[in-house]
Amino acid sequence: xxRANAAALKDAGIAxxxxxxxxxxxxGFRTIExxxxxxxxxxxxxxxYGVIAVFIGRLLLNVWPNTWRLRPQRAQQxxxxxxxxxxxxxxxxxxxxxxxxxxxxxxxxxVVDLAITVLxxxxxxxxxxxxxxxxxxxxxxxxxxxxxxAYSFALGAQYWGLNFWEALPLAGALAxxxxxxxxxxxxxxxxxxxxxxxxxxxEMIRLLIINLQGFTGGPNGVxxxxxxxxxxxxxxxxxxxxxxxxxxxxxxEYSTQHRFIFLYFIxxxxxxxxxxxxxxxxxxxxxxxxxxxxxxxxxxxxxxxxPTNTKLTAFAIGAxxxxxxxxxxxxxQGFISPESFNFLESAFIxxxxxxxxxxxxxxxxxAALLLVVLPEVGREFAxxxxxxFGAAMIxxxxxxxxxxxxxxxxxxxxxxxxx
Amino acid sequence: MTLLKVxxxxxxxxxxxxxxxxxxxxxxxxxxxxxxxxGAGKTTVFNxxxxxxxxxxxxxxxxxxxxxxxxxxxxxxxxRVARTFQNIxxxxxxxxxxxxxxxxxxxxxxxxxxxxxxxxxxPGYRQAEKAAVEKAKAWLDRIDLLGRADDEAGNLPYGAQRxxxxxxxxxxxxxxxxxxxxxxxxxxxxxxxxxxxLLDIRQRDGVSLLLIEHDMNVVMGISDHIVVLDxxxxxxxxxxxxxxxxxxxxxxxxxxxxxxAA
Numbered sequence: 001x002x003r004a005n006a007a008a009l010k011d012a013g014i015a016x017x018x019x020x021x022x023x024x025x026x027x028g029f030r031t032i033e034x035x036x037x038x039x040x041x042x043x044x045x046x047x048x049y050g051v052i053a054v055f056i057g058r059l060l061l062n063v064w065p066n067t068w069r070l071r072p073q074r075a076q077q078x079x080x081x082x083x084x085x086x087x088x089x090x091x092x093x094x095x096x097x098x099x100x101x102x103x104x105x106x107x108x109x110x111v112v113d114l115a116i117t118v119l120x121x122x123x124x125x126x127x128x129x130x131x132x133x134x135x136x137x138x139x140x141x142x143x144x145x146x147x148x149x150a151y152s153f154a155l156g157a158q159y160w161g162l163n164f165w166e167a168l169p170l171a172g173a174l175a176x177x178x179x180x181x182x183x184x185x186x187x188x189x190x191x192x193x194x195x196x197x198x199x200x201x202x203e204m205i206r207l208l209i210i211n212l213q214g215f216t217g218g219p220n221g222v223x224x225x226x227x228x229x230x231x232x233x234x235x236x237x238x239x240x241x242x243x244x245x246x247x248x249x250x251x252x253e254y255s256t257q258h259r260f261i262f263l264y265f266i267x268x269x270x271x272x273x274x275x276x277x278x279x280x281x282x283x284x285x286x287x288x289x290x291x292x293x294x295x296x297x298x299x300x301x302x303x304x305x306x307p308t309n310t311k312l313t314a315f316a317i318g319a320x321x322x323x324x325x326x327x328x329x330x331x332x333q334g335f336i337s338p339e340s341f342n343f344l345e346s347a348f349i350x351x352x353x354x355x356x357x358x359x360x361x362x363x364x365x366x367a368a369l370l371l372v373v374l375p376e377v378g379r380e381f382a383x384x385x386x387x388x389f390g391a392a393m394i395x396x397x398x399x400x401x402x403x404x405x406x407x408x409x410x411x412x413x414x415x416x417x418x419x
Numbered sequence: 420m421t422l423l424k425v426x427x428x429x430x431x432x433x434x435x436x437x438x439x440x441x442x443x444x445x446x447x448x449x450x451x452x453x454x455x456x457x458g459a460g461k462t463t464v465f466n467x468x469x470x471x472x473x474x475x476x477x478x479x480x481x482x483x484x485x486x487x488x489x490x491x492x493x494x495x496x497x498x499r500v501a502r503t504f505q506n507i508x509x510x511x512x513x514x515x516x517x518x519x520x521x522x523x524x525x526x527x528x529x530x531x532x533x534x535x536x537x538x539x540x541x542p543g544y545r546q547a548e549k550a551a552v553e554k555a556k557a558w559l560d561r562i563d564l565l566g567r568a569d570d571e572a573g574n575l576p577y578g579a580q581r582x583x584x585x586x587x588x589x590x591x592x593x594x595x596x597x598x599x600x601x602x603x604x605x606x607x608x609x610x611x612x613x614x615x616x617l618l619d620i621r622q623r624d625g626v627s628l629l630l631i632e633h634d635m636n637v638v639m640g641i642s643d644h645i646v647v648l649d650x651x652x653x654x655x656x657x658x659x660x661x662x663x664x665x666x667x668x669x670x671x672x673x674x675x676x677x678x679x680a681a
Contacts, residue, residue: 288521289528304525305525414516
């Protein structure tokens, strides 16, 4: 036992030392804006607390490993039917809550705005899930389709005066076409190689937007993107003659909140359409072929499945939803610039899909909620907010290495009689 | 009647000639076995026939088609040649039933109007899906896995996975089924069951079989015709009885007798 204790102490000591090395530059020094410019303040007391906390924490983990360690676990083995009923209830509850949210007492402008952001990421996650989760094609450039959707609306409005509803199908179609275009050359690639090419593709689109300055506005972006109107009734306090604003239509007091609530419902409906579409297509031959392709491409070929067409449809359909989400993003922001479409954005969407549990629709909702809301909640922690975010991500991966919800629901069962 | 006619098939990988000017035929309704020591080129021949390799030279005739000129998935889709793999290739995280439904992809794809009709749940597609499930059920019954239809294929015991892979290949409605070492890793009882299944496939479904096998109980028990390969060349060709007595085959398998060696 003494030997084990000594080893535990030594290990905790090493952990403490690593914490010290990291904490001195990260926590120990701080720049303060003083009257005579920036001054350096030291906070070695904080460093000491941190190192002691790490040392004791690690020691406890070592001494009672089984009680303290987060152990990886897979989903409990309940029966499939049972699992599906629970999931259905959860989904129904979630949708019910989402519909009611803007009318709840705590839903001020900030909450609705945050909810819109969450929904955009849910929709992007669901779109990317078709490519990564179902078809198993690792796409690191998904944000390119998001950008194409956003710019189709922004430029369509600028040059041809398209409104949001006219631009939406255009954004989807352009993104889908681009998805196919990207799909063709990368079809023979798999895994890491595919990831690298899609990553490059995402950057290409961003650089194109920056450099086609005459057409896209370059790094200055596009501003003055029209806000959506309620089927012809604008959200505004004052309008020109002959146009009836939304609040007069309903005969209610004008409030800036109306527009946010309307935007919220647009993205909610778009996201739900994405979900319904994915759930449906999973049960069709093309959806099953995507999953089969993810499992084993060689076996697919031996069964006469055309891998080229199958991959291209996955790319195109995933891209299409990215395009829709992009058009919505443009109208919500009113201003877009290439900066919104960098690689970090792709990585963030991919993180949502992976943490959610590849292929799980509900898992993506939970992951998007966590990843978007957590940094917001963590605002009080100021500069340590991203630290908290990282810790949460590590915790999920340790505790649930296959994602939050890794259980795959069969697309057809004998029990259901093949309906 | 000849179903498959392989003529002067040659496959080179760089400097290595894996298959060297090989010719043989397989008759319709027969079980034809390809045997030979390790590295004789058996699997390479299979990969050429099923479109995974493009042969360097030669013709692989199946009816009016030349499989050597066709590629990848079109051989399974249009020439109706199905295959299984030496190291089982199921879709492990999909259920047993789903594996058999995916095998009927092309038929269902047409029925779903290339997804559009299916998206709106038109009756034509629902009918086709029901028929596909019925067919899968019939096969599950034949391979004794009906009770495990909704389990993940990867969770099945090894022998059951082998049977499922054969059933999956059969769900593509092949005229020729190529089996790459179907008895590998099976115990005596399981390989006897396999023999019954393969004979049943030939009898009931009228499908011709081409198999690579090391298990001589299987090969000698069910084959009508055996082709023996060594170093990519055909060294013997005949009925099981002829092959058993062929001195060239014995030499290839047991080595050259030296003096009193036996």
